[in-house]
Amino acid sequence: MEYKIKASSISNKDANIQIKKSEIAFGTTSESAEVLPNPAELFLGAFASCMLKNVERFSIMMKFTYLKAEVNVSASRAEKPLKMDNLNYKLTIFSSDDNLNILLLKKNIEKFGTIYNTVKLSCTINGVVLQNKTF
Numbered sequence: 001m002e003y004k005i006k007a008s009s010i011s012n013k014d015a016n017i018q019i020k021k022s023e024i025a026f027g028t029t030s031e032s033a034e035v036l037p038n039p040a041e042l043f044l045g046a047f048a049s050c051m052l053k054n055v056e057r058f059s060i061m062m063k064f065t066y067l068k069a070e071v072n073v074s075a076s077r078a079e080k081p082l083k084m085d086n087l088n089y090k091l092t093i094f095s096s097d098d099n100l101n102i103l104l105l106k107k108n109i110e111k112f113g114t115i116y117n118t119v120k121l122s123c124t125i126n127g128v129v130l131q132n133k134t135f
Helices: 039-061 102-112 114-120
Strands: 006-009 015-019 022-026 068-078 083-094 125-132
Touching: 022 039, 039 068, 039 083, 039 102, 039 114, 083 102, 102 114, 102 125, 114 125
Parallel strands: 083 125
Antiparallel strands: 006 015, 015 022, 068 083
């Protein structure tokens, strides 16, 4: 598989990414720092998106149903060398389905997630997957 996107910016303005029929604005100026996502946050968003896509994929393969899934992701920026590190996640699956095997789901996400596997080559990842039966 191959992937393509297009990104553009205007001097002293912000930028956007065009992906298929979607457009995502992101900040490149200090004026938008509190309003628009920055590149580091988009990176974490890609990581979270990979996890949620795999929840959907594995719900079919593992034959469980769920109402929704939420993931919280945080990371810190290392200074030498400059990079993202210590990525932490908490994935919560809202499901009362007894077929949901949390340990197997976590193992599958960590083994078969494209973005997950790319990130783990350069960043420490720690996380938990939880089931919430009361929603």
